[in-house]
Amino acid sequence: MxxxxxxxxxxxxxxxxxxxxxxxxxxxxxxxNVLIDGESYQEEKELTAALFYEKVKQLKELPKTSxxxxxxxxxxxxxxxxxxxxxxxxxxxxxxxxxxxxxxxxxxxxxxxxxxxxxxxxxxxxxxxxxxxxxxxxxxxxxxxxxxxxxxxxxKETNAYFLVDDLQHLQKGGRLSSAQAFMGSMLQVKPILHFVDTKIVPYEKIRTRKKAVDRIFQLMQEDINADQPLTITVIHANRPQEAKDYQAQLKNMFPKATVMISYFGAVIGTHLGEGALGFGWCPIIVEEE
The missing domain is CATH 3.40.50.10170 (Rossmann fold)
Structure with missing residues (x-):
């Protein structure tokens, strides 16, 4: 202490x-907490992200969180x-x-x-x-x-956008605002999502994952002052290699920024689903470990 x-x-x-x-x-x-097959786990303490994604593959029903x-x-x-x-x-x-x-x-x-x-x-x-x-x-x-x-x-200076492979996780969990607008054929798109007034809302409808990531990178370039101290994070749901590839791209785009990799753990992973990607940035310096 x-x-x-x-x-x-x-x-x-x-x-x-x-x-x-x-x-x-x-x-x-x-x-x-994450409830899987009637058993409660404390996130990060009793249930790592890696173990969570392993367990989820064998489940018929989505876990619950509290x-x-x-x-x-x-x-x-x-x-x-x-x-x-x-x-x-x-x-x-x-x-x-x-x-x-x-x-x-x-x-x-x-x-x-x-x-x-x-x-x-x-x-x-x-x-x-x-x-x-x-x-x-x-x-x-x-x-x-x-x-x-x-x-x-x-x-107010911290920004984040993310995309999911399957919107149904967010809809079933009641975490997506304006969910009705994305039912039916809209499930085929890869919408870019962000937080507005504490809620997750769609930002833009994009047809493919690659185009969605390219659009997020464009939004970052519009928002980020390249000379300002900055830390960027690439967040992934069990996609470590993809995260490393995007980290390398972002380091080239923003050579003065720290670009770190993070992950969606069990609680957020429950609602976003495996394969989700996120990109966040904040005008602070986080030392690379």
Missing amino acids: IDSMTTAILTDSTAYLPNTLVEKYNIYTIPL QPAIGAFTSLFEELSNAYDSVICIHLSSGISGTYQAAVTAGQQVEGIQVYPIDSEVSCMPQGFLVLEAAKQALEGIAPEEIVSSITALK
């Missing part, structure tokens, strides 16, 4: 942060109160999970620690970018209110 640090940083398992960075920046994580219990939050907050004055918790978008609201509720129930919940309005590594920046600032001793203000501003 770092005695001089009075603000703890907490996120949930869907940030899919590498353990090296979690340890380096003293980040706490609360897991979401947020951490409010009691799990209150227990963790009480534990953190022994070492910290405050905790900033940054969670996946409230439009696709009740995790953020559970943190808000738990924060109102505990004493001895000030809880600052933040709705990342995204998920996966783009959420992780916000967590890493908050953790860096906490280590520097910046006041929690200032960190919250900084992360709220950084959210």
Whole structure:
């Protein structure tokens, strides 16, 4: 524990942060749960992404996911109160999970620690970018209110687009807004998806996977200032080689940027399905491990 640090940083398992960075920046994580064949697993702790994609291949029905219990939050907050004055918790978008609201509720129930919940309005590594920046600032001793203000501003500069092989996962799980518009023949396209007002919505309809990725790269070029410090992430659902290929392309396109590979773990993978791809970027520097 770092005695001089009075603000703890907490996120949930869907940030899919590498353990090296979690340890380096003293980040706490609360897991979401995945229910497979009647058995509950804590994401990342009991169920790795690799094991999840193996298990899913043998299932007839999609797994189910659930947020951490409010009691799990209150227990963790009480534990953190022994070492910290405050905790900033940054969670996946409230439009696709009740995790953020559970943190808000738990924060109102505990004493001895000030809880600052933040709705990342995204998920996966783009959420992780916000967590890493908050953790860096906490280590520097910046006041929690200032960190919250900084992360709220950084959210507006953090972007992500993704595509799925099969929209039915999102539709069955109720995670896709305007789902009716994409029924029937629309299931044949590869729509580019993004978050708007905490919800996953279609951005553009594209006919093929390659064209969808090319379009996302075009959007990145329009949005990114090549001279600005930047970290880009390629996120994949059990497609490591494809992710490496896109990483190499992006390094050529943005030579000054850090380009890292991340993944869709069990919870997000349940809703996006194997083969999903995501691209996110944020104007911060994340050291390559």
